[in-house]
Amino acid sequence: MTPLIEALLLQAGYNAALVAVGAALLGFAAGAAGTFLFLRKRALVSDAVAHATLPGVGLAFIAMVWLGGDGRNLLGLLTGSAVTAGIGLLAVEWMTRRTRLSEDAAIGAVLSVFFGLGIVILTVIQTMSSGRQAGLESFLLGSTAGMLFQDAIxxxxxxxxxxxxxxxxxxxxxxxxxxxxxxxxxGVNVPGIDRLMMALVMAVTVIGLKIVGLILIVAMLIIPPVTARFWTERSQSLIWYAGGIGGVSGYLGAAFSASAPDLPTGPIIVLVAALLFLLSLFLAPARGVAAAVFRHRRFQRKVHRRQGLLALARREPIHDELTLRVLRGEGLIRADGVATETGRAQAAKIARDERRWDVAREIHQDTGLAGRYDGLTPIEEVFAPDEIAEFDRRIGGPRAKREGP
Amino acid sequence: MTDPSVTLAASGGQAAAQVRPDAALSLRGLTVSYGEKPAVFSVDAAFPAGEMTAIIGPNGAGKSTLLKAALGVIPRLSGEVSVFGQPIETVRGRIAYVPQRASVDWDFPTTVIDVVMMGLYRQVGLLGRLTGALKARALSCLDRVGMASFADRQIGQLSGGQQQRVFLARALAQDADLYLLDEPFAGVDAATERAIIDVLKSLKSEGKAVVCVHHDLATVRDYFDNVFMINVRRIAEGPVATTFNGETLNATYGGRLAATHIDQLNLVEGA
Structure with a gap:
């Protein structure tokens, strides 16, 4: 455990600290910038854009070697990747707008063609005299071993x-x-805003090439906002939640991968993000699976409670196991099924509220109020005391005629 | 075969063809097509301020398309649009649009008050602060449609009618002079329909122009001052009292309205 703690405290060496800080920054930027991409439901377009960076990396390398420079100049490579990513994006847009292809087909075509082209160019570079040690394939999945201070900048x-x-x-x-x-x-320029969202994707992809690589960057753009969505109902806070989740994933992932030899940084970061997603999926208070199950069970018990009490009021036998359990649990019936004092009082109240609702529906036929009848909401929460008194007056007398013999 | 629409539009003889300078929204030769098939063909229209106009016509007649093309939401093939006598780009702030409910993702992470505040985005700009005063204004707009107590709900928790009211509140927050609504009464409950029509009538009495795409012929007489009848082309346009009759309805809907239905509508006229 010690190496992990050292890594978490940025004590695992200069490179590890640099990577952890860089990954946290990248994660924050990707999460925030990916928020509107997710809300606009264009996650897959970003995948196409990310894959379309590969040929640009290769072509930029060739061009820089050709001009007699260092083919590995980072800014040069990033510029090249941005150019082909932009072309890929325009290709998706053009196909969607001008042909009968749907966007998903256009994405599939652009993603695979650009990626294939990129792999071919990388293979060609391998045969060049200066290409052997270029290490461009590290852009596929990221490689943090040789990360420099300028990369972090x-x-x-x-x-x-x-x-x-x-x-x-x-x-x-x-x-x-x-x-x-x-x-x-x-008056908002919608295509312009869409392009801006993609430009942000491109920027994040390009700066993330070194740590996460172009294949997995879409995970950093999408998983944090999807995770954050479990925790907030406001789009403006979603930006910061997603950024925070991305940043934490980046930092923890980098620390984990630094704590043991040969753990790939990018994929570990993505797995950490996915873990946070799973935790949110199950545990989030309002939208999580556990909360939904809990709410459903509580609702079910309410329904059974009401059915049971109505049956008591009508002196009908109860056979449903769950109904009996609920009533027993609340002390409304005894173990042998006979109603207790509280049970009889509650049953009478429920039967009476049912009749009040009947009247309420007649009086309020065309207002939204009658629509709130679900048999479970207490009538006191919907109507004021004087209204309920009016219902009672119309029902007539505390003992109603329809109550059983 | 003669085209009845031409005669009707001509015999209607309204002021529409010549552009009225006092019109809140006027269209000239507006044409929109999806592919080679025109959805709206060479339509002239003038929607006056201080009055309520219904755009009616059968399904696929181009009612919604007309509104969207006027606003530039979908591209026009040809035609001119002017709002209060100006090109639309210069007066966007004076127009409020209420789209159809179905156009929106209702699971979007936003609350009721946030949706209403969207109506203020244009006014405050990119970086302007949404101050307490603006929030109070948004709340009062919500109150006008009877939704103030729902301000902090996530929008997905609302009923269809409530969602429509929130959209209307967003339009009110814009404090516009021209209100364009796309089927505001579609699929809403009776109470909401009444709440919406009350708000629209109060807008009218403030001198605003209100234009609704409308589908319920039975309420045209009760709700609107003018009617604009369209079936790809303009069929007729003018005050409900004189323009909304069996002849124009037949021309607009072809054989699709049963004669009895038209009779019922005419009965209302006699009443």
């Missing part, structure tokens, strides 16, 4: 710009993601 600067752009443009991006027609009607 690129991530910090690029990531900050992406987060800043997301924050500045949050309102038009919210409008477009929520309701593109309304956005267009109020």
């Amino acid at each position: 690129v991530i910090a600067v690029g990531g900050s710009l992406a987060v800043l752009a997301t924050w500045v443009m949050r309102r038009p991006m919210t409008l477009v993601a929520f309701d593109a027609e309304y956005a267009a009607a109020s």
